[in-house]
Every structure is written in C-alpha cells, then in structure tokens.
Amino acid sequence: MDRDGSGKRTPSGDTSIARSISARIEEACGLARAIDLDVVQAGAVPVKAVRPSTLVGSGKVDEIAGIVKSQEVGLVIVDHPLSPVQQRNLEKAWNCKVLDRTGLILEIFGARARTREGRLQVELAHLNYQRGRLVRQWTHLERQRGGLGKTGGPGETQIEADRRLLQDRILRLERDLEKVRKTRDLHRAKRKKTPVPVVALVGYTNAGKSTLFNRLTGAGVFAKDLLFATLDPTLRQLELPQGQKVILSDTVGFVSNLPTTLVAAFRATLEEVIEADLILHVRDIADPDTRAQAEDVYTILAQLGIAQDGHDRVVEVWNKTDRLEPEALASMREVKTGEAAPILVSALTGDGVDQLLKEIAARTGADENPLTVTIRPADLGRLPWIYQNSQVLAREDMEDGAVCLTLRAAGAVREKLEAIGRR
Known part of the structure; x- marks a missing residue:
C-alpha cells in the first residue's frame, strides 16, 4: 500500500514510495550542511552489482579518487551503509576520511545533543556503530586510554581488549539510559495523576515541528531550516481556547533509512510519543517528496508499536502551506486522509493554527463537558x-x-x- 497525491491509502504492488534521486541527493547535501560541511560536488552513482570490498566498481573508485585529489577533498560521504571493509578500502583508495549515512547522522546527533540524556543516547549509538569497525578505530581507542607504548600494529589480543572496553562502556550507558527511562516513567505517572493530556509532535526532519511548537506555546525552542535542528525532547504546557491545558512534546525528527541502532538508542526519548494521548504527524506538504517522507515516519512509528491504519491517536498536520500556490492549497482543502481531513497550517504565518487547536481539543476531550x-x-x-x-x-x-x-x-x-x- 502507498499514499496517492491526496495522502489516502491506495492499493499498490509496492510497499513503499520510491524517493526521487534528486530528493535523495538534496537530503544528503542537507545532512552534510547540518554540521557545516562545504559540499563541493554531489551526484548519484548507479550500482549494478555491489562490490564486497568497495561497494562500487574499480572504475568509479578511480574516478572519485581523481575528483578528491584535484579538489583537495577531505571527506567523502556515501549515502548508503558501508561495511567496515568497504569504508577502510575507500579511505585508502581516496586518501581521505569516508563516512556512510549512519556515520554522518551520528555526527549530526553528536553536534545537536544538549542534555545529558541526549549525549548518552548519541554515545550509545556511536559505540554500537564502532563495534564493527575496531581495526580502523584502534588508534583512537588507544589515545583515549593514554596509549600502551607499543611500536607495532594492533594484534588480536589488543582488538579483543578493545572489544571488551567498548562492551563495558555500552553496558554502562544502557544502565544509565534505563535510569533515564525509569525517571521519565515516574514523570509520566505524575502527569497522569494530574490528568493533563499529552500531545506529541512527530514528523520527518525539517518538517517544521519546532516552528509549530513555538507557534503554539511561545517556548522559543531552537527552530532553524536544518535537518535534526531538534534532538532533545522538549515539553511545554499549552492552553487551549476553552481554557483546558495539554502538554505538548517536541521530539527528534525522523529520516529515511534511520538505522535501527539509532531508533533503539533513542527509545527513551521516543517513549514520549508511545505514551502520548494524541500524536500530531507534521508534514512539509510543500516538499515534492512529502509522500515518501510520510511513509518513512509511519515505518518508524510502526517500529515503536504505533500502527498506521485506523489509529485514532494520529492526526496529520500539513505544514508550510505558505509555500503553496493558491490553486494547490484550495485543492488540498478537499482532501481526506482516512476518516478525518488533515489540518492545513503554516507554522510560519499562523494560518490554520486555530483549527488545529480546535482539533486538539476535540481529540483530547477538552471541548466536552465533564x-x-x-x-x-x-x-x-x-x-x-x-x-x-x-x-x-x-x-x-x-x-x-x-x-x-x-x-x-x-x-x-x-x-x-x-x-x-x-x-
């Protein structure tokens, strides 16, 4: 099943919506710019047969090596998972650092994390990622320990020792995050004793969740046209027109092919979504790739145990209507998704926010008499x-x-x- 232009669920022979090549390249460039990297060249490389040693063929490896040398490139990003062997061989062939998609997202998360919880989650995900790359990381690990004074390369015993160091650190982080999870459980239990509904914002990264959060609450959360501008969850009280109060939660943005290790590491944060009384799925409706982005969000929600079809907790909020032509906006107002119409808003201008507040009140029972x-x-x-x-x-x-x-x-x-x- 996939979604047609209206956002309705429609039969299809495929289970997902193919993302356009140009959209994938633009997103990869956006990920790079999110940590202030200067993108000098970007393009798609067709891969007819995956090479276990380098992912792409030797001719393409040599071609990229020439570009790296002529433009004095210090980092190549491959928007695809790389095995440790592939990463190692490409770094040797290109004589520069190589990051795959997971590594790049981890770098962004590391730059964005502000709270202790966020830093713990990023470090846990990073260590799980490093585990399979111990040979190339050995020098880094030795520096962290202060060095052992050896002059030769690492032997099997040293790599095993590094594996134990990593595993010990991972276990400590998991214990610390379990404490965070229990603390969040206690906070949620207290909130339930003081019966205030919780409304969670979810959506593809850069869909405008934080801008909408600020528009609704006046919280002043960091909101910028960047991928993963929000990493740490933020909770604020929102007063509805009828005077009733709800708690609004802004969470980390989702992205296509989000590694399962990241979903697992950030589960403590994402539990705010799981436990929410109402989930607002914020979509950048002006993005040509909005349908594929929506599918990616629902895929991750499914991993969290939140089904897509018939789930009355999820309301679609179509954001950035200020970027649409009047004719396109008018046609969208006739669209339905499932049983309910999407709420069309512009978090930037405030258009449609009143209708969104009414929908929140209706869905949480705030507009009903006790x-x-x-x-x-x-x-x-x-x-x-x-x-x-x-x-x-x-x-x-x-x-x-x-x-x-x-x-x-x-x-x-x-x-x-x-x-x-x-x-």
Missing part, C-alpha cells in the same frame, strides 16, 4: 481502560464498593463510558 460515571463493583475491572482512554478529573470511592468518576472523554470513548454509566 462526564460523571458510576462504575459498579462488578465493572471495576474496566478502571485501567478508563484511566488510559480518558482524562479523569475526580474520583470518589463509594461505601457499596462502586467508584464515581468525573472525567473528560471524546468520541467513541465517551459514548462507551456513557453506556457503562447507564447500566
């Missing part, structure tokens, strides 16, 4: 579901064992609770 429901003793097993799917404002335990709840809920959940209360 509902009082009495749960009979025989139905107390429903309490966990009620707490998970509604905003409980007050609770009174009755002498006969029944529980009286005052709560807010929307849509089908409210109807079900009303039916329970009528029994």
